[in-house]
Amino acid sequence: MKINIEGNKIEGTFHKRINRFIAEIYINDKIEIAHVANTGRMKELLIPGAKVILRKVNESHRKTQYDLLMAYKDTTLVSIDSRLPNQLLQQAFMHKSIPYFKQYNDIRREVNFGKSKLDFYISNERESVLIEAKCVTLVKEDDLASFPDAPTDRGRKHILELIEGKKQGFRSAVFFIVQREDANRFTPNKEMDEAFCEAVLLAQKAGVEFYAYNCAVTTHSIALKEEIKVFFN
Template identity: 60%
Template sequence: MNIEIRGNLLEGIFLKRVNRFIAHILVDGQMEVVHVANTGRMRELLLEGAKVIVRKVDNPNRKTNYDLVMVYKNEILVLIDSRMPNILLEKALREERIEYFGKYDYIKREVNYRKSRFDIGLSNRMENVLIECKCVTLVKENSLATFPDAPTERGRKHIYELIEAKDEGYRAAVFFIIQREDAKNFTPNRDMDPDFADAVKLAYEAGVEIYAYVCKVSPREIRLKGKIPIVIN
């Protein structure tokens, strides 16, 4: 199951990150102001001199003419767009390619529940499902993927609301989509955000399903490759 990466893609050299949404990147010998579609810190990826892939965007209404799409890390290509996991997972669910998830009459992105909006909602005659989907780019030593790479109060809130939904009869799940292929295991990043790790552990014990999938990334596509083991502590 794959998603094509479309557009005018060009290689560049990362110079610096100006703020959460803006970076300076050298493209064809010219410094360009580039949009970063991921608010995570990504400090292990966004290093001065790193080879990257950007997409040229011809839109007169935009302040930037490029999007940062991918970063090379030790020859591994990492897709950094935090919107992609929702797209990948929705397509996989529609094509019935996710283990333990069958055919659904209703599949929708951005579903409201109480005061939150969850990434995907599913329903059929048997069950109603709420899914939260997280973009993972950080892989530490020993091929261990982890999330988050910055404290996330919003992420913690969503986990607790999934526990409430589970108590109310919903099926609830969290998918950690690792947008690179070099991870062999996943764990919540307790060092970075112990409260988030505690929330995930509590959710797991309450019956919220926790999954982690790695992706195969090439300059022109991203493919959901397979599920990997999760360590929750």
């Protein structure tokens, strides 16, 4: 199953990032402003001169006329929209295409738990599951995907909430969705955020489950491709 990337797509050349949500892009030698739907740093992707894919948006309330959707890393197309992992997982849960989670029929998005809002609550008559999804764009040497690419107090908080969920009797899981297809394994990024990685190790010992998938990405669609192995620091 795949998600279609709708709209009028245009190629551009990355110029610079103004802030977390705004970037300047060259389109036909003219600088345009684009919305960036990802708060990660993406420093290895969003470099001056990088080829990018944008979507033209014609909405009067918008401050920007373009969405920055994808960037090329050499010949690899990388989807940067951090909203897509939830859509991909919801589709996968609904179609029962993830073997470990085929037994659940009730699927809910953005549920409050503790002091956080987690991405999914899924359940059947016997068991309930709390799930958090993370968007991964960073792939290091030797096809090793890693998260986060910037310190994330919010991400650490979510991991700790899942530990609490386990204590309360929930099944708990984290999905790292690598939005490119050149990754064949995943590890938490200890060099970037040691506190996040410590929380991951605590969660693993507490019984929280960790999964990672890479994606098949084109300018028109994205789909979960295959599960890749998670290595813990």
